[in-house]
Amino acid sequence: MGTAILVASGKGGTGKTSFCANVAVALCAMGEKVLLIDADAGLRSLDLVLGMADSLLFSYADVARGDALLKEAAVHHPIVRNLRVLTAPADPARRSEIPDAQLCALIRRARDHFTYVLIDCPAGVGREITAFAPAAQRAVIVSTADALALRGAQKASQTLRQAGVPEAHIVVNRIRRGMIDAGAAVNIDRAMDASGLSLLGAVPEDDDVAVCAGRGQILLLESEGDGQQAYWNIARRLRGERVPLLDGLRGQYQ
């Protein structure tokens, strides 16, 4: 049975959707079968980031209600083999009609067909987090290195622990040396202390991440920069490999 990973944050815009898209692609390149679920009803974005905006007809709400089959609603990515995407309902009211237990049943079913199920949650500690949490084996909290985001990460971690997610890690995103030097961001070690979470990975600020997302392109195919390397390393760690931090980030891990 596959592993369901809930991807969350306290503060918005920390990089959850970028994490989901890029780590999913890397996992697929390693031979895994991955289902990406956009859990951000009303504000879905995975379809845009992956260049699939016109191809997703049914949402997870349709599958949970029995109006569509998982295999027809979870659409194949046009380029990345083994990657399927299940979008969120465009209308949040459609989501509200579905009992949490049906969402969890959907995740359990998906784990029969995929080795990884990544759930891209909306920011904050609201209902989506607690609804999907009972079905998740682990959580990844994506945070930037500033105090506000880390406070949110700690809150999200608390909520997930209370909701029974057995294992949670932090990914520190958009790391910029200049901000750390100026005292506006903490280093990775302090980020772990502030959030109370152990580290899954660190991703540097990299324009290629935003450019590819904006164009709906696959970062791993378009870039050889540190951003794509960081996501690649994270995918390897999720599969149980021990991988050191990127050279440029190692100095900040102190």
Ligand SMILES: Nc1ncnc2c1ncn2[C@@H]1O[C@H](COP(=O)(O)OP(=O)(O)OP(=O)(O)O)[C@@H](O)[C@H]1O
């Ligand atoms: N490592 C990075 N380097 C540069 N830009 C990044 C990086 N990570 C994310 N971004 C950019 O930051 C913005 C927010 O990222 P993203 O949409 O992944 O965040 P999110 O946590 O999913 O946001 P939301 O809370 O709204 O769902 C996007 O424009 C994205 O391209």
Ligand SMILES: [Mg+2]
């Ligand atoms: Mg998002």
